[in-house]
Amino acid sequence: MPIDILMPALSPTMEEGKLAKWLKAEGDTVSAGDVIAEIETDKATMEVEAVDEGTLGKILIAEGTDAVKVNEKIAILLGEGEDASALDAAAAAPAAAPAPAAAEAPAAPAPVAAAPVVSEPAEDPEIPAGTAMKTSTVREALRDAMAEEMRKDGDVFVMGEEVAEYQGAYKITQGLLAEFGEKRVIDTPITEHGFAGLGVGAAMSGLKPIIEFMTFNFAMQAIDHIINSAAKTLYMSGGQMGAPIVFRGPNGAAARVGAQHSQDYASWYAHVPGLKVVQPYSAADAKGLLKAAIRDPNPVIFLENEILYGQSFEIPDMEDFVLPIGKAKIERAGADVTIVSWGIGMTYATKAADELAAQGISAEVINLRTIRPLDIDTVLASVRKTGRIVTVEEAYPMCSVSSEIAYQVQEKAFDYLDAPVLRVTGKDVPMPYAANLEKLALPNVGEVIEAVKAVTYTA
């Protein structure tokens, strides 16, 4: 039987890639371990090695093809004694499914009989009217933010595991070493506690470090320096000594990486006075807020998300685009219900708002952008208008950011509420590995719609 060679997944979150180059031609003999092709993702260029022996019978995807989906057939390998006649049958057969189909998320409730509402995305008041826009991934936006600030200020440097020669474990620091050199783009040993403390010490003396954690899961090794050294020193010194430092990196669940690599730390850091906590959603959020974080004289926790890194957004084409920390953005205006979210939670919130609009429910979607200081005024103004609020986040529910929002809303807008505050969160379990369980552990669009219907009494 000829063997199908499939487009491989090269990272937990890769969905497609570019088939950059074939290193073997049709008719070439292939041994196990031979490099047969090069594949580019938005993160890296990787070599594909043959697993089986045989002759490369047919190349199905030409080199230079973009957006080849993971598991798509890219070539056919002929076994010993097989010839080209075996190819036709092989090419016709569908590729085998890699795994059993994951359990479907609960279906959204049936649409109510109401006229669809038209909901326009709200303008961002932080962007001057008439500004030209361009497309950028979150990844590029983060890199550009660091590069722009490093060009401006020689005291800014970036330090972390694999930030320099490897170009970033998630390619966020790509190109920075070439531009700024090894003095300012520094590969560290794998010692989070040590280099976080080193960064805080450098910041106390007035430098402006950007400390990258490969993921915030590893920052738990360093959390003592983040909280006891960075957050508290200004207060303990009676205002004499602060720490202008940014701790950044991917936070929250990626995909299929299990319990120890899938946790959202927003509420952990938001708990601590002396820190600012930013959790961007779009590329514009990422760029404008990271630039603000680097300039901020306080320690800033900058929580990114690996799934969002590769996503593209419109971003203002401005020389110096900076967003204020501590200010939420109304992503879309609405009248019937307020949906508050931040970071990757926004992907569920916006999709749910789209579906709700088609069903005649007008949702106002607020993107918090910053967790601490919390822009509760923007949330309250919306709740006073809609009388209903649903929060959406991927973190565990207990003592979550949502808990805090619910508390403040009941305290400050109790008389305006027409329904209890509902939360859509990650489930109260360590992240499971199995695909179906992982999907159940995370929020989904259906849950957001369900919650909105509950608070609007339209279920």
Add this chain to the structure above:
Amino acid sequence: MVTAKKTTSASKSASRSRSAAKKAAPAIAEFDKDQELHAYREMLLIRRFEEKAGQLYGMGFIGGFCHLYIGQEAVVVGMQMAKVDGDQMITGYRDHGHMLAMDLDPKGVMAELTGRRGGLSKGKGGSMHMFSKEKHFYGGHGIVGAQVSLGTGLGFANKYRENGNVCMAFFGDGASNQGQVYESFNMAELWKLPVVYVIENNKYGMGTSVERSSATTDLSQRGASFGIPGEQVDGMDVRAVMAASEKALEWCRSGKGPYILEMITYRYRGHSMSDPAKYRSKDEVQKMRNEHDPIEQVKARILENKWATEDELKAIDKDVRAICAEAAEFAQNDPEPDVSELYTDILL
């Protein structure tokens, strides 16, 4: 005089005698009259200040934790005499001596101990948390070992700025078993950072002796696996401290990377004010006071050289006592911070 050999009961072990054998006898700086008198006055100021702090604690003016530096004065004074302007100091919670040696105002330090508005941290830091960028003193840290990583960062900043300064990061024998110390050693040697790691080995981490907490007790060799040179120093002799510090600071300043000094010293008082001291005998403490006191050693040499008379030394003591009395007076009468200070200095 305490020698390195006498300070640990593990001195008979093979590893100890090997490391002791390969090290040259520690150098002792020859002090002139001015240096001896300077050291005497500085150490006495710390001693009298700490005695006064202990008194105020007993009277209920100082709350919480209060870790006195009595007995260890030669370490910080010897280092202070070797440093140049701009060199930083950072330490743990037994920090009053370092502040006074770095020329922080005794009134401000004492008022911080009593939690008053004239305290160096406006009363918001307490005994363990005072800082002065102007005097290059970076705290004052309450988490054992944290100052080692932070001090490594100060050394990193010196190298980044190419300012020729060195950071002295002080920590105790107890902290020398913390993981982040070794993470810091690794980075400091890897990047040749100008940091002198000063291990103040006062023989007990709280109530646990070095022998009961440490698999190897020659702490000066704790950087060996990273290639960081280290030596044991008689931390009760201010001249030995200064000589070793000059050598270590020069090593760092010339770009060779970090250096470790293990100061063999002793604290006369408990770990903190609430220490019942069941883990050591009164005789042990008394013997150390009688035979190795850092201030008495200097005093004896001054008298022997006839650089000052008993009366002149008494005059210095009187002067120092007056400074401490004035600090205590201020610290008792200065008002507590205004209540509005509760919500200031959280963010810039």
